[in-house]
Amino acid sequence: MYVCDVAKTIRLGPLEYASALAVMKREDMEETVLDMAKKLRAYADAVHGPTHARIAAVETRLQKLEDKIDENHKKLREEIREDLLQISAVQIRGSGSQRRRSPARERGYTPRAELWFFLRDCGENMNRWDGKSMAALAQRVRELKEVKTQRGSSTKREAAPVAHSRTARYDDDDMSDPLEGTSKTYAQGKKDNQA
Known part of the structure; x- marks a missing residue:
């Protein structure tokens, strides 16, 4: 070992x-x-x-x-x-059964814009609808569509003629300001100009 x-x-x-x-x-x-x-x-x-x-x-x-x-x-x-x-x-x-989107939706507009364009195309005064709710716009669209179905004719109306001068729409006695509503300063300014 x-x-x-x-x-x-x-x-x-x-x-x-x-x-x-x-x-x-x-x-x-x-x-x-x-x-x-x-x-x-x-x-x-x-x-x-x-x-x-x-x-x-x-x-x-x-x-x-x-x-x-x-x-x-x-x-x-x-x-x-x-x-x-x-x-x-x-x-x-599903491709054949899809409903066609409206042209406004294809352009990317919202439902509010669709209502707005419909009212404009019907000849509505759009200043009247500025700031109104979507429900009010939708109600007016329904009214216009009902009128269309009752008459059976086009919903387009001619727009009201636009006055060429602002003062042509107002009388000399009218105290309202076309931009502000009623205004005392407007009326006073008018009286000062007449004197």
Whole structure:
């Protein structure tokens, strides 16, 4: 049998085992190489065994997670494929049955704008409708459509003629300001001009 010099083994052996070898060294007794190798294997298993077990456990968990992710991806792909098939089937069936949008909607106008354009096209005085609610606009559109169905003719009317001068619409005795409504300052200014 070979006798192992522990001090020499400590110096020449791997650094990671140096402290373990130093603890194993016994002054009173010389160990054989086989005994020393057994001790080193036992120490390596004690140090690295739990680490290897943890690594193996992590690898197993990681593999399970990868399998679940792959399974979920396959399910998701199938669901998306089915949804796309359903959507395309609805589009094919629904494309002929879709009602045509009005030209105003195609231009991107809102329902309020559609009402506004309808009233304008019917010859309405749009200053009258400025600031009115959408419900009021809709009510007037309904009225105009009813008149159209009763008469059976076009809803377009001729616009009222526009006066060429502002003062032509007002009498000399009229005290109202065409821009502000009734105003005393307007009336006073008019009296000052006459004097």
